[in-house]
Amino acid sequence: SGVVFFGGTTGVKGNDNNTISSCDIHSAGAALPAIGIGANNATTAGSAANNDGNIITGCNIYDFFHAAANSCGIKIDQGNNAWVITNNRLYQTAARNYTTSGFIFRFLHLNPNANANSTLAGNGHLVNGNFFGGTNSSFTGIMTITSGASITTTFQGMDISVTNGSGTVITNNTMANISFSSASTATTGVGMFSAININYGNVTSLSNNTIG
Numbered sequence: 001s002g003v004v005f006f007g008g009t010t011g012v013k014g015n016d017n018n019t020i021s022s023c024d025i026h027s028a029g030a031a032l033p034a035i036g037i038g039a040n041n042a043t044t045a046g047s048a049a050n051n052d053g054n055i056i057t058g059c060n061i062y063d064f065f066h067a068a069a070n071s072c073g074i075k076i077d078q079g080n081n082a083w084v085i086t087n088n089r090l091y092q093t094a095a096r097n098y099t100t101s102g103f104i105f106r107f108l109h110l111n112p113n114a115n116a117n118s119t120l121a122g123n124g125h126l127v128n129g130n131f132f133g134g135t136n137s138s139f140t141g142i143m144t145i146t147s148g149a150s151i152t153t154t155f156q157g158m159d160i161s162v163t164n165g166s167g168t169v170i171t172n173n174t175m176a177n178i179s180f181s182s183a184s185t186a187t188t189g190v191g192m193f194s195a196i197n198i199n200y201g202n203v204t205s206l207s208n209n210t211i212g
């Protein structure tokens with residue numbers, strides 16, 4: 001799901017070549033969405049019914065958070081190829097607090113399926129020139145996410161899981177102005193803090209990104 005959502009199709013073509021440009025995508029008052037932009041299309045890799053060639057550019061995506069579930073600004077799941085995610089700003093305008101353990105905060109999640117050899121699509125993306133963090137579109141202030149006493153949560157700024165198809169490129173992004181706290185001090189698994197987590201798949205370039 002998501003404030004903006006690209007789903008599957010019963011036809012021979014997917015949701016292709018759409019552009020989301022210069023938009024503010026955010027909460028409605030006190031009701032915070034868990035996902036800003038989402039896409040999910042359970043079609044076989046290489047199928048014309050995949051969602052291909054969509055662009056998210058120049059958008060402010062903010063105030064996406066769920067205190068007892070996973071939260072994500074942009075979540076591109078299976079059946080999606082060659083998305084261009086460029087020059088966006090993702091942030092929180094107020095402090096957030098997790099009330100339940102075991103959940104993950106992500107700005108970006110590319111996640112086609114369980115492994116790189118998936119029969120479902122998820123490759124060839126470009127993630128370039130985005131700003132992650134802060135409290136506004138000017139990339140100032142400190143975005144703060146806390147957890148209640150004994151609450152263990154995880155931060156994965158960009159969580160990248162793609163297939164072994166066309167290469168995904170992650171370049172020239174900036175992630176900073178973030179304060180995240182959890183009851184855990186783990187360096188792997190639940191409770192870790194990771195700015196960029198390359199989980200699996202064909203990432204051909206990870207370059208010129210600024211962290212902190």
